[in-house]
Amino acid sequence: MRVLLVDAFPMVRAALTGLIEQHFAGSQVQGVDSVAAARAALEQGVPRLVLLDLRMDGGFELLQQIHREHLLLPVVVISGSDDTEEALQALGAGAMGYVPERSDLNTLVQALHLVLAGGTYVPPLKPRVDDTPAAASAAAPLPDWAELPLTPRQKHVLHLLTQGLSNKLIARELGVSVETVKDHVAAVFKALGASSRTQAVLIATQKRS
Helix, strand or coil, X not given: CEEEEECCCHHHHHHHHHHHHHHCCCCEEEEECCHHHHHHHHHHCCCCEEEEECCCCCHHHHXXXXXXXXXXXXXXXXXXXXXXXXXXXXXXXXXXXXXXCCCCHHHHHHHHHHHHCCCCECCCCCCCCCCCHHHHHHCCCCCCHHHCCCCHHHHHHHHHHHCCCCHHHHHHHHCCCHHHHHHHHHHHHHHHXXXXXXXXXXXXXXXXX
């Protein structure tokens, strides 16, 4: 498994390289220290996974480019904050995982396993805060899961979505067809007012925390 690691700091690259090689047998990590070097590496061949420090100069633009040109290539954002807006931007731009810098190494390893299995990793995030009282009073609170017009099975699907499971893995977990899972996911989206898996996971995660 080839992994492209994009981080400006040599010590961070060394630590993450060792971690990946330890937990993912046969992995080959290519560490680069700039967005330009990352683009050059991608031209030489598409890796299995990209780890990206979003705070690098041009990091967000690189994330957007990867999503645009290599739609199925999973990108995990590392060294991010636990700011909800930043996470929303990263996931909305195509990242399949978002790991804040406060996370421990075990969390990072679990996130990588999850993303490589086709899931999405979203950590617990801080509630979104608006500085204007008028906007805060106008914001409608999210409903409790108990108040959502979902069947018990659909709530189970929602729970599995927050765990990052793909439709295929959810179907295996529930013992139903993938098409049935798609119907349940569509119902969950409608109840949450979400337009994507990522948005549904973020809404559910924020409400549960």
